[in-house]
Amino acid sequence: MSESANQEQQALAAVRDRIDAIDLEILQLISERARCAQQVAHIKTGSTGGSVQFYRPEREVAVLRRIKDANPGPLDGEEVARLFREIMSACLALERPLNAAFLGPEGTFTQAAAIKHFGHSVVTQAMATIDEIFREVESGACDFGVVPVENSTEGVVSHTLDLFMNSPLMITGEVCLRVHQHLLTKATDPASIRRVYSHQQSLAQCREWLDRHLPTAERLPVGSNAEAARLVASDPEAAAVAGLQAAEIYGLSVLAERIEDEPSNTTRFLVIGKQDSPPSGQDKTSLLLSCKNQAGGLHSLLAPLAVHGISMTRIESRPSRRGIWDYVFFVDIMGHRQEPKVAYALQNLEQDALLFKVLGSYPVAVL
Numbered sequence: 001m002s003e004s005a006n007q008e009q010q011a012l013a014a015v016r017d018r019i020d021a022i023d024l025e026i027l028q029l030i031s032e033r034a035r036c037a038q039q040v041a042h043i044k045t046g047s048t049g050g051s052v053q054f055y056r057p058e059r060e061v062a063v064l065r066r067i068k069d070a071n072p073g074p075l076d077g078e079e080v081a082r083l084f085r086e087i088m089s090a091c092l093a094l095e096r097p098l099n100a101a102f103l104g105p106e107g108t109f110t111q112a113a114a115i116k117h118f119g120h121s122v123v124t125q126a127m128a129t130i131d132e133i134f135r136e137v138e139s140g141a142c143d144f145g146v147v148p149v150e151n152s153t154e155g156v157v158s159h160t161l162d163l164f165m166n167s168p169l170m171i172t173g174e175v176c177l178r179v180h181q182h183l184l185t186k187a188t189d190p191a192s193i194r195r196v197y198s199h200q201q202s203l204a205q206c207r208e209w210l211d212r213h214l215p216t217a218e219r220l221p222v223g224s225n226a227e228a229a230r231l232v233a234s235d236p237e238a239a240a241v242a243g244l245q246a247a248e249i250y251g252l253s254v255l256a257e258r259i260e261d262e263p264s265n266t267t268r269f270l271v272i273g274k275q276d277s278p279p280s281g282q283d284k285t286s287l288l289l290s291c292k293n294q295a296g297g298l299h300s301l302l303a304p305l306a307v308h309g310i311s312m313t314r315i316e317s318r319p320s321r322r323g324i325w326d327y328v329f330f331v332d333i334m335g336h337r338q339e340p341k342v343a344y345a346l347q348n349l350e351q352d353a354l355l356f357k358v359l360g361s362y363p364v365a366v367l
């Protein structure tokens with residue numbers, strides 16, 4: 001071995017010894033943290049007679065925000081938050097494993113959103129429809145559900161909004177996921193692809209790409225992207241538009257990467273449960289409203305928001321299903337319903353609204 005190769009070996013060994021020592025320290029500290037979580041569980045179980053809330057969304061975002069703020073680098077803030085997301089997920093599972101229903105089958109973006117929000121220790125349970133997710137959480141069979149609500153390219157998932165009209169469930173959290181779509185197939189030659197399966201929204205997100213590259217292939221909407229990947233696994237003349245996770249699960253190769261028309265394509269998901277979240281300091285509130293069908297009705301209904309300086313981040317209208325041309329509005333505002341100015345505004349709003357329902361206050365997504 002040359003002198004310089006020898007020096008390199010010694011330098012490498014020294015840094016690796018340091019890394020080994022640090023890893024043991026990290027392990028000791030993580031174990032100590034996990035024991036603290038066990039103590040927290042003990043305190044929580046002792047303090048209430050009724051059902052115990054082990055999962056505390058407002059505390060989780062406080063931990064992640066603190067870590068991001070304190071991060072000295074060189075790791076990126078998002079990266080350190082993701083690491084702590086996983087540590088907390090494992091600590092919570094030690095208190096009590098949490099389960100979350102998602103729109104299956106395995107490998108959907110909804111499952112990825114559930115894991116992004118709760119970490120890998122959550123037990124995800126695949127449901128066939130969004131209705132089933134609501135039912136599983138309502139019945140108590142699952143602690144939480146994760147449902148898609150809007151996409152930056154294709155707009156609102158109207159079925160999810162409609163289900164809130166008759167559900168007692170509340171919104172506990174939100175998750176935003178950058179969605180990259182890929183063309184997955186068993187075929188090796190694009191010319192042999194006659195059918196493209198995917199969820200209707202995903203087909204729409206890749207419309208221009210499909211028009212350009214597979215203009216003659218039939219587009220077949222199915223329940224989810226993962227379902228499309230499952231179908232394609234046994235059909236060599238077909239391709240699926242789906243995420244990488246689906247390619248891994250169903251053994252497909254990626255024929256074209258990132259085929260979404262909009263590079264910043266993002267889907268927002270809601271976490272639904274039996275109750276919303278206490279204030280975290282940076283929250284949103286979602287409302288379901290309707291007003292009299294008259295000139296200026298919506299304008300005057302929303303006036304209290306402007307009066308109290310509350311910013312509205314989203315408004316969607318949906319047919320109320322109670323009469324023709326009768327609409328309800330899904331409105332997101334910044335702030336928690338327990339903050340005084342939000343509480344005043346909501347009080348005023350409720351007085352004028354025909355229908356007024358708070359769907360939940362929840363922390364703005366950290367990750």
Ligand SMILES: O=C(O)C(=O)C[C@]1(C(=O)O)C=C[C@@H](O)C=C1
Pocket residue numbers: 037040041054055056057059060063087088089091092095
């Ligand atoms: O602080 C709590 O209430 C905990 O249960 C501890 C902890 C954590 O690991 O930091 C775990 C789960 C909760 O969702 C929030 C935080």
